[in-house]
Amino acid sequence: MIELTNVSKHYPNGVKGLANINVTINKGEFVAIVGLSGAGKSTLLRSINRLTETSSGDILIDGESITAASGKKLRLMRRDIGMIFQSFNLVKRSTVIRNVLSGRVAHNGTLRTLFNFFPENDVKLALKSLERVNILEKAYARSSTLSGGQQQRVSIARALAQEAKIILADEPTASLDPVTTKQVMDDLKKINEEDDVTIMINLHFVDLARQYATRIIGLQAGEVVYDGPAHEATDAVFEKIYGRPLQEDELLGEEIG
Template sequence: MIQFVDVTKTYTNGTTALNHVNLTFEQGEFVAVIGLSGAGKSTLIRCINRIHDITSGTIIVDKVDVAGLRGQHIRQFRRRIGMIFQSFNLVTRTTVINNVLVSFVPGLPIWRKVTGIFRREHKIKALEALDKVGILDKAFVRVDQLSGGQQQRVALARTLAQNPDIILADEPIASLDPVTARVVMDDFKRINKEMNISVIMNIHHVEIALEYADRIIGIRKGEVVFDGITSQVTQEILQDIYGGKWEAEKAAIEEQPAYVR
């Protein structure tokens, strides 16, 4: 489904975020990407849907060379890939359903984009997506009246409404409390299994990554230093992924306030 072939990403300031990365993701996998801040986790995910362009190498998604896409073809390609951010990226002054309906805007004629008038089928799909993440009852509530966990579930529903093959999640639970984080992770896991949607998640919470993901990719200084099933991950492997700083990293996470963890 997704293949990285000798991929390197170097930013204009000279920082090499990815260094000769070779990876293959199969359809339906739940993959967690872990490593220190600045290791290249977010860059890895954001290169898949061309938020970031790679410097060299090739990324293939379903036999399509992503780097070769231009204009409308990029937009069509991105329709197949849902993106979930830590910051939710919602319009807080409008209703939940309106935020989900945004996922249909790229395919609308100009007059519908201008007037904000959606077809009945779009509204039904939006409501179905909200039902899948358990917040159908919040459809006509303003987003700014929801909790952080509920807002992240709105973001997930918006992604589901576009019927993606892949969901990329960039630190989706970083701003949630531990209990709410697991509720959101339960949604990701259920969607992954029931809908066979690939989930590739950059996550700082290693214990949650090990609990929910089927496969772990460890990145250190832009290089993949571990790629294997969750049950293979040991304390020694974590030390290697975190450059010998695993115990300090673990302690720092545990010391953070609950709303950060």
């Protein structure tokens, strides 16, 4: 469970990133966060694992405050939270399997990981994770040789190898074509359903949110203006979230698949 209580974020330039957010995310939910650019989607997501520090309020993960955590406690809490970025966040000069094994760093000692001494079970887990996202054949390829969609699937495999209980995905399909978008979204949905992993994902496309999420949270100027089941998020709801009629580039036109 993730609980945000009166969470706000104010930047030094006066910009309001988040305004008094009160949201509870239950285990196993697939939550899409939608809204215009600058609505606070990335700020909300990055606040949950403390990549962004909040100005006020509290965030609890399974009843423990990550807001107040520091040192070893913070590292242990972050170990359960996988992060998937729009830019993939891979070490391009390293092999695919080495990037996936970086998800095991928090489970091993610093010296061991510094010299790439990973236990055999970790290597097996990394290979299994690559197999689950259908990219096992690229395990020993240099990451820079992969397509954008393949790199994003490597980042998903890294979260799997991390054995994350929560996956936060920040616009993971923004730079991908429709076919690759479907592959990535199918992978995330499969992980959500088979492993009971909680997924929170920022999405640009309305139809993706409707098709894959079980719940949609709409943000406008840092405030929650919609929070409800995905199947109840009509065009009228999205027009309220966006503050205007939907534009063509905010839709995929029809469900992918």
